[in-house]
Amino acid sequence: MTRTLASAPIMVLNGPNLNLLGQRQPEIYGSETLADVAALCSATAARHGGTADCRQSNHEGQLIDWIHEAREHHAGIVINPGAYSHTSVAILDALNACDGLPVVEVHISNIHRREAFRHHSHVSARADAVIAGCGVQGYAFAVERIAALLEAGAR
Template sequence: MTLSARGLATAPIMILNGPNLNLLGQRQPEIYGSDTLADVEALCAEAAAAHGGTVDLRQSNHEGELVDWIHEARERHAGIVINPAAYSHTSVAILDALNTCDGMPVVEVHISNIHQREAFRHHSYVSQRADGVIAGCGVQGYVFAVERVAMLVAAGA
């Protein structure tokens, strides 16, 4: 299936989560809240379903696995929502992989407002490729990201 032929009815939105997000709801709840990754998946599935779509949510603590999944998304998914977590600030490899996703919507999401945190968190390599960046909205930011990807897919972006 070509990218231009993919819509939400035929291809899911890939939602990628980087390191330590497997501990969402347990790790630093004062920053990241008490919702779990399973809660995020349920929110995203509901948001995608409202647009006739589905999601494929994955999490890895390994940069190479995230790169492999981005390569897979090029062939099988309608768009990507990515919370690269700490890899936002360090991974040229993830940026390079996202740059191979020509014509595919990519929205970056961060649960916390990275611009109110340590200075090293203010820069994201992923933002250079993202069609949108959502930060500081808690897990609700994932819903906003899914909705944005759905709108971009519908517009043929």
């Protein structure tokens, strides 16, 4: 099931509390908003002839439903699972069902320089790459990595 950026969008998923990006703990997450992230992802995908389908939910089940949708309709997944990184085997299982889709996990902050409980991510077990600590620029890096994996025919 190899797709290209020209044939299918990249799904960009944001988990709980990311709707408050730019307002919540700006000393950790910065002042950029989720709309800024969507614009950055769209611009980065466009440079590769593609589009980004950006979504956010505070609900684990909704994120899982969107991951299932990506199996059929998207070229890859960029995911910032937020706090679900550390707790959700269900999101990991959903991503594991996405055979052939490249997945890149993003964290705005460096989770390894934060509280110990944030150091482990279940999602990382499925991710082709993990980007942390680059601020919202990490999303652009993630889209670039998805594009590179697709161009190389990887996964």
